[in-house]
Every structure is written in C-alpha cells, then in structure tokens.
Amino acid sequence: MDKSVEQKMIVFGTGEYALRLSDSIPGLVISYYVDNDRTKWGTEFNGKLIKKPSELLLEKADELLIIIAASHYLDISSQLKQMGFQESLHYISIKDLNRFGYFRLYEDGHYYSPYPLIEDIKERESELFDRSEKVLQGIDLNTNEQISLLHSIGNYFDEFPYLHELSSNNLRYSPNNLYLGLNDAICLYGVIRLYSPKRIIEVGSGYSSAVMLDTNSNFYNNNIKCTFIEPYPDRLLSLLHTESDHKGIISKRVQDVDLKIFDELEAGDILFIDSSHVSKIGSDVNKLIFEILPRLNKGVIIHFHDIFYPFEPLSDWVYEGRAWNETHILRAFLQYNESFKIKLWNHYLSLHHFDEYRKLLPQEIEPGGGSIWMEKC
Incomplete structure (x- = not known):
C-alpha cells in the first residue's frame, strides 16, 4: 500500500463495497469512480464523478492504482486485463485489501460471514436459545448413565476442599474467579477422584489446572x-506453588505440538479441553476435533468447557460479540458417532434433572456449569 500514496487512486464499482472502502481506510484519496452501469456515467458517487471504464485508457497506467470494489471482482479483473492493465501493478481488489487486513469482504450478518447479525438473533431468540428438553437428532444423551456417574462422583464431594476457608491458603484454586466456577470445579475434582488417572493432558490452562494440581497433591501424592x-x-x-508445578507446562499452541503425546493417554486418563472455542482454518478446535480426538485410545475421558445445552451458546455471550462455534462443531462431531459417548453434562443436568443434582451437591454450590464429559469407546 505504500506505493499507492504516489498514485492516482480510482475505484471500480459504486456499490456497498465502494462505500465501505472509504470507511475502512481513513484518509484514502479517491480521484473518481468507474462503473460498467452506463446509467451512472456522469453522475456522482460519494462526492466524486463516475466515469465509464474506457476513460481509464486515457490515464498513464503507471501513475494510477485501480481498486476493484465489487463482489464480481473476477469479471472486472478480466475486463481490466483485456484493457492492458496488470494485476498487482495497476490494479488490486478488495480481496487483496482483505488479505492484508485493510478491508473485510463481508459484514456481520452477511450470508458469507461467520458472524451473526445481532438483530436477526434477537428476532429468533426464543427459538435459538430454547433450553427445553428435546430430542437431539443422532445424539444419545445417555441420561441414566449421566445420573449414575453423578452419584458416583458425588461420593467424593464431602472431601471437596474449596469450601473450607482454613485450607484455602494451601490451595491453588480459588472460587473467587471468573473462569471456572465451583460447579465445574467440583465435577472436575469428582471425575479425577473416581477415575484416578495416571495422566492428565490439558489443552488450555488456568483455574482448572489449579484444581488438577490440588487434587493431585492432596489425594494422589503428586x-x-x-x-x-x-x-x-x-x-x-500465577497460580502455581512450587517449581515442580512448572514441569508439565508446554508453552505452545496445540497445533504445534507433536500429536504423539496424546497416544500416551490410556483408559481412565483425562484429556481436558478448554480451547479458543472457535473453529476456523488452522484453529486449535479443528486440530482437536479432526485430528486428536480420533487418535485417542479407547477409554480416555474427554472434557470440553463452555458447552451449554442444547449445544447453543449463552445468549449474553452472543450479544457481547462472542461468535464461538465450537459447540456447533462438537454437536456435528457427536451426531451418529458411536465412538464417543456423553458421560456427564452438568448444564443439561442442572436444567432437566435439577432435584437429583441439587441433593448431591454441597449446599454452597448451585447446579449449573458448562462442562461436558465424554468417553472414547
């Protein structure tokens, strides 16, 4: 873009993209616009004259830069080539600007954009965020097994250490955080106590790691x-206590880790996932679901965080701009998939088996959470 400062700037197109172009690049000085629509020739757009394409031939090619600001940029590119202009030298398109972060091709809500239009979501709010119990096609919630597992881990709840203030100074996890509430923490603690894993791998880290390390030191002698x-x-x-706590940290993206490490997980071991929550090209979510989950050994216990029934995000999060789609990818992964089964989903149980859940939890903890636990079969 540096060279363009010395060139005459001409925009080919007089539609939505052309309007947004000026907003996207403050200070952009446009000499005039060009359009194939003959009814626009001689009129003005955005305060500048609209000319017919043939007038570009009157310009010195090496002294101008044409920006194609139209959705049919391939057709216009072909047109400019036939006129003798060279791509990248004499003209670029909005897709090139998009590549370098100057311009977004599609605004939120556009059918090609992964970001929803908030107004559309609000119009369908009662449908999209309906949490009532329903059949999820192709997915077995294993409700009876969930309740059975809840009872099994509930046998350890009396020893859950984070409700006793006197012991809090010796613990890494604190309930006073915005990332892992007591409901998710007690389920994590209970699953560890029940399965007594030899190994835990966590993708992501934080207060969940603190629960793991506390449980490991308090009940398993590390x-x-x-x-x-x-x-x-x-x-x-910031949560670790000793140098030994640091030994298990791999300061890399999961995309950059040798996947053989996941082959070391055996039946009863835990893969705890708290990812970016976003599926996109090259993302951690894609690596986890498409490459890591399928290679796990049978019997490995898997956790995903911030998954809410029925595989839809919280409405407040959506309205805050968190267009997280991991939950939808996970739902698609589980549909008609007999190699993985749901073991425990605390958000689902808190909605549809509240009384059963309530009687097992310590009084200080309300049913809720956003943890889904699965097993590789």
Whole structure:
C-alpha cells in the first residue's frame, strides 16, 4: 500500500463495497469512480464523478492504482486485463485489501460471514436459545448413565476442599474467579477422584489446572502426570506453588505440538479441553476435533468447557460479540458417532434433572456449569 500514496487512486464499482472502502481506510484519496452501469456515467458517487471504464485508457497506467470494489471482482479483473492493465501493478481488489487486513469482504450478518447479525438473533431468540428438553437428532444423551456417574462422583464431594476457608491458603484454586466456577470445579475434582488417572493432558490452562494440581497433591501424592499445553501461560503461572508445578507446562499452541503425546493417554486418563472455542482454518478446535480426538485410545475421558445445552451458546455471550462455534462443531462431531459417548453434562443436568443434582451437591454450590464429559469407546 505504500506505493499507492504516489498514485492516482480510482475505484471500480459504486456499490456497498465502494462505500465501505472509504470507511475502512481513513484518509484514502479517491480521484473518481468507474462503473460498467452506463446509467451512472456522469453522475456522482460519494462526492466524486463516475466515469465509464474506457476513460481509464486515457490515464498513464503507471501513475494510477485501480481498486476493484465489487463482489464480481473476477469479471472486472478480466475486463481490466483485456484493457492492458496488470494485476498487482495497476490494479488490486478488495480481496487483496482483505488479505492484508485493510478491508473485510463481508459484514456481520452477511450470508458469507461467520458472524451473526445481532438483530436477526434477537428476532429468533426464543427459538435459538430454547433450553427445553428435546430430542437431539443422532445424539444419545445417555441420561441414566449421566445420573449414575453423578452419584458416583458425588461420593467424593464431602472431601471437596474449596469450601473450607482454613485450607484455602494451601490451595491453588480459588472460587473467587471468573473462569471456572465451583460447579465445574467440583465435577472436575469428582471425575479425577473416581477415575484416578495416571495422566492428565490439558489443552488450555488456568483455574482448572489449579484444581488438577490440588487434587493431585492432596489425594494422589503428586503421582498423576499432569501436562498443560498453553501458549499463554501467565494465568497458570500465577497460580502455581512450587517449581515442580512448572514441569508439565508446554508453552505452545496445540497445533504445534507433536500429536504423539496424546497416544500416551490410556483408559481412565483425562484429556481436558478448554480451547479458543472457535473453529476456523488452522484453529486449535479443528486440530482437536479432526485430528486428536480420533487418535485417542479407547477409554480416555474427554472434557470440553463452555458447552451449554442444547449445544447453543449463552445468549449474553452472543450479544457481547462472542461468535464461538465450537459447540456447533462438537454437536456435528457427536451426531451418529458411536465412538464417543456423553458421560456427564452438568448444564443439561442442572436444567432437566435439577432435584437429583441439587441433593448431591454441597449446599454452597448451585447446579449449573458448562462442562461436558465424554468417553472414547
């Protein structure tokens, strides 16, 4: 874009993209517009004259830069080539600007954009965020097994250490955080106590890691091998107590880790996932669901965080701009998939088996949470 400062700037197109172009690049000086619509020739757009394409031939090619600001930029590119202009030298398109972060091709809500239009979501709010119990096609919620597992881990709830203030100074996890509430923490604690894993791998880290390390030191004499794959470990580091806590940290993205490490997980071991929650090209979510989950050994216990029944995000989060789609990808992954089964989903149980859940939890903890636990079969 540096060279363009010295060139005459001409925009080919007089539609939505052309309007947004000026907003996207403040200070952009446009000499005039060009359009194939002959009814626009001689009129003005955005305060500048609209000319016919043939007038570009009157310009010195090396002294101008044409920006194609139209959705049919391939057709216009072909047209400009036939006129003798060279791509990248004499003209670029909005897709090139998009590549370098100057311009977004599609606004939120456009059918090509992964970001929803909030107004559309609000119009369908009662439908999209309906939490009533329903059949999820192709997915077995294993409700009876969930309740059975809840009872099994409930046998350990009396020893859950975080409700006793006197012991809090010796613990890494604190209930006073915005990332892992007591409901998710007690389920994590209970699953560890029930399965007594030899190894835990966590993708992501933080207060969940603190629960793992506390449970490991308090009940297993630190015999559980804990590994934390976390490219940004600042929060985790702030919670650690000893140098030995640091040994299991891999400060890399899961995309950059040798996947053989996941082959070491055996039946009863835990893969705890608290990802970016976003599926996109090259993302951690894609790596986890498409490459890591399928290679796991049978019997490995898997956790995903911030998954709410019925695989839809919280409305408040959507309205805040969190267009997280991991929950939808996970739902698609589980449909008609007999290799993985749901073991425990605390948000579902809190909605539709509240009384059963309530009587097992300590009085200080309300049913809720956003943890879904699964098993590789």
